[in-house]
Amino acid sequence: MGKQQISSEDITIIIIALIIGTLARLLVLKEDYRQYPSFPNGYLIQVVTGFVAAALGAVAIPALMTKNFVAVTFLTLALQQFRDVRKMEKESLTELENTEYTYRGSAYIDGIAKTFESRNYLAFITALCTSLVITVLPFNLWVNGAIGIVVGITVFYLLKYFTKGKSIGDIAQVKPGKIEVKDSSLYVDGMYVSNLLGTENAAKLVKEEGLAVVIYPNEQHYRINLDNFGQRQAALFEATRALGNKRWNFTRKDYEEGRIIIALVPIKQDIDALIEVVKKCPLLESTKKADEILKPKLKGEK
Amino acid sequence: MGREQSMKPDYKVLAYVTTNKDRVIASAGVALFATSEKDANEMTVDIAKGLKADVVQLTNGDYMVIRV
Known part of the structure; x- marks a missing residue:
């Protein structure tokens, strides 16, 4: 050799x-x-x-x-x-x-x-x-x-x-939301989402086939992650990817209570799958914040 | 909406349909006058279908055809 x-x-x-x-x-x-x-x-x-x-x-x-x-x-x-x-x-x-x-x-x-x-x-x-x-x-x-x-x-x-990594389900509750169409506007659990439903067909389709979930953060500081536009877009993307999207998809945040709404007209009518997919959506690394280090101790503070 | 305005989705107003002549003004989109509420509704739906766009009905009854 x-x-x-x-x-x-x-x-x-x-x-x-x-x-x-x-x-x-x-x-x-x-x-x-x-x-x-x-x-x-x-x-x-x-x-x-x-x-x-x-x-x-x-x-x-x-x-x-x-x-x-x-x-x-x-x-x-x-x-x-x-x-x-x-x-x-x-x-x-x-x-x-x-x-x-x-x-x-x-x-x-x-x-x-x-x-x-x-x-x-x-x-x-x-x-x-x-x-x-x-x-x-x-x-x-x-x-x-x-x-x-x-x-x-x-x-x-x-x-x-x-x-x-963590997912949305680790930091928040995901519950089904009730869809309402008033005039040409879409509301989920009483919260305004969009006014793109200007025609009768649009209102009818969303009323009959629309699905929505509401994300409730477990702690107030989790809103920093969930309010992030990229994070909400990721959840919306996963929802449309899993269930298909016949027409319209929306995400909206509630400034007062920190609720996040994901609403769409899916091809597959399965609210449980929608909840599951939003829960499993990964928390984006770019939105991650450690709450502990956001509370710096000043000199003299215990 | 803060930061979201600078991000996608990007809205474009394609047409404005009204039953009030005073509101027909030159703009980037087409501003159309309809003789009746029914006429306005039909015109809006046809334009939206043709352009594959969405429709917003304003509180004053006018329609806006927009693309997201």
């Missing part, structure tokens, strides 16, 4: 780390009510980029151990690749904006793109840790491999827990 050739031990380390890293990406790649990424093309793209991320993580340690210090550039390569994933997602979703029932909004797109980027980091770090543990442990390869797999799985769950 020549000096430049990789040893069979290194190949085993790389393969184990690569499998664990790719599995980590696969386990967080789920198609849920949001229907994104779409199956099968979106899946394939994400699995392949996840595989590449895991490969970068798996190869870095064995390369360094063979005094191939150029391998450090792998890390910069990884960063660049992950940034490209975010950019790709952002561009793709932005281009789709005009073809959806309603806008996702730039805040939501940014959140989705960041999630895809971070999931590649997850695959990378899991593979890197697995590879590191197998390399540094003093036992034989198979024992090291088994411990490496356990460490990889633990790192995966820790990262998954760490990156898990």
Whole structure:
């Protein structure tokens, strides 16, 4: 075997780390009510980029151990690749904006793109840790491999827990709203929403087929998140995406009590699904505020 | 509406239909005079259908065809 050739031990380390890293990406790649990424093309793209991320993580340690210090550039390569994933997602979703029932909004797109980027980091770090543990442990390869797999799985769950975001259902109650049409205006639970129902047909359609939910924040400070236009647009988008949208969709906030209204004329008449989808809508990272650090203690205050 | 005004949706007034001649003024959209309430209603619905737009009925009875 020549000096430049990789040893069979290194190949085993790389393969184990690569499998664990790719599995980590696969386990967080789920198609849920949001229907994104779409199956099968979106899946394939994400699995392949996840595989590449895991490969970068798996190869870095064995390369360094063979005094191939150029391998450090792998890390910069990884960063660049992950940034490209975010950019790709952002561009793709932005281009789709005009073809959806309603806008996702730039805040939501940014959140989705960041999630895809971070999931590649997850695959990378899991593979890197697995590879590191197998390399540094003093036992034989198979024992090291088994411990490496356990460490990889633990790192995966820790990262998954760490990156898990909250949803609207965690900070607010979502209840069905009563739709009324007075003159040409739409009201939900007595709150004005829109006056776009100027024709008889419009009023009739909304009265007969319109659905609405009202979001009640659990605490007053949660209004900072819920009042955010991007957050409301994200909830409205998920509602139209899940139930379809025959005509009209509205979101409105109540300044006095902080209620948020989501109203639409859906294709699928299912109020329970509408409540569920709004509850599950993720809280956008850009709207997140930690209430505790919004109450700074002044000098002398206890 | 604060910040929302500068964000999508972007409203455009496409037509204004009124039964009062005094309110027919030149503007970016078409301002039309209707001879009766029924006429105004029919004109508005036809324009809205053709332009795939929404209709707002003002308190004074006039119609505004807008696109969101």
